[in-house]
Amino acid sequence: xxxxxxxxxxxxxxxxxxxxxxxxxxxxxxxxxxxxxxxxxxxxxxxxxxxxxxxxxxxxxxxxxxxxxxxxxxxxxxxxxxxxxxxxxxxxxxxxxxxxxxxxxxxxxxxxxxxxxxxxxxxxxxxxxxxxxxxxxxxxxxxxxxxxxxxxxxxxxxxxxxxxxxxxxxxxxxxxxxxxxxxxxxxxxxxxxxxxxxxxxxxxxxxxxxxxxxxxxxxxxxxxxxxxxxxxxxxxxxxxxxxxxxxxxxxxxxxxxxxxxxxxxxxxxxxxxxxxxxxxxxxxxxxxxxxxxxxxxxxxxxxxxxxxx
Numbered sequence: 001x002x003x004x005x006x007x008x009x010x011x012x013x014x015x016x017x018x019x020x021x022x023x024x025x026x027x028x029x030x031x032x033x034x035x036x037x038x039x040x041x042x043x044x045x046x047x048x049x050x051x052x053x054x055x056x057x058x059x060x061x062x063x064x065x066x067x068x069x070x071x072x073x074x075x076x077x078x079x080x081x082x083x084x085x086x087x088x089x090x091x092x093x094x095x096x097x098x099x100x101x102x103x104x105x106x107x108x109x110x111x112x113x114x115x116x117x118x119x120x121x122x123x124x125x126x127x128x129x130x131x132x133x134x135x136x137x138x139x140x141x142x143x144x145x146x147x148x149x150x151x152x153x154x155x156x157x158x159x160x161x162x163x164x165x166x167x168x169x170x171x172x173x174x175x176x177x178x179x180x181x182x183x184x185x186x187x188x189x190x191x192x193x194x195x196x197x198x199x200x201x202x203x204x205x206x207x208x209x210x211x212x213x214x215x216x217x218x219x220x221x222x223x224x225x226x227x228x229x230x231x232x233x234x235x236x237x238x239x240x241x242x243x244x245x246x247x248x249x250x251x252x253x254x255x256x257x258x259x260x261x262x263x264x265x266x267x268x269x270x271x272x273x274x275x276x277x278x279x280x281x282x283x284x285x286x287x288x289x290x291x292x293x294x295x296x297x298x299x300x301x302x303x304x305x306x307x308x309x
Contacts, residue, residue, distance in 0.1 A: 072096075115222065152220070156225070204305055
């Protein structure tokens, strides 16, 4: 009889758990984000109340991505789209909005003053946008007198705090019945961001402003700015360097004692490998679009620290 009692309880509890999980999933409302790190941000605030779809698939490039037909169909049911200012949005956001006029597009980059994208290793991380307020009025995809705005605002925890506020405001407005839950999650997430920022500062303590790391694609400018570093990009205006330019970069790396080249999987590593061979160094992957966002930054900080010794 005892065994029958346990079986009966299990028979009741298991279907109840399945029913609860199914209903929780059914009650979640659909939202879209542009890139994988945003899924982490939105999930930290929205929790199980949001069903998050990512536009740019793993391994794809957000600079030239084209949404798939199935994604456009799914967007017709979404209630929120969290933009972040990556290049493909410049072409596609208008089309996305036209396909679902009821969906609100949330520009999480608003309020962030952008830096100019580093286009050669001479300018590096010193190309900062001097004019204030352009993040709100022009966005991160416009050209400036300093070049192209750098869209990689998700790679500095302090800037993610600003994005988190936009996410919270949008979720609370869209689903006001659960505002208190979103607010609690938001404050917890901001506290975690502050702790991560402090942790990264500890990891990179003692790295002076003159410390340089070499990358193929200049994705780490905001990260470098936040922690007193300087990125040296190999890519020149979106292209591999010419032989004379490559030679100059090799000489620069030798002068600075650079032994590690960071390269992201969305771009060719041919030039990075050529420099690494010439300086007897190595190429290390550095993916700014990794889904495990906090752990990715920790690992990269450790990698940068080791490379800067």
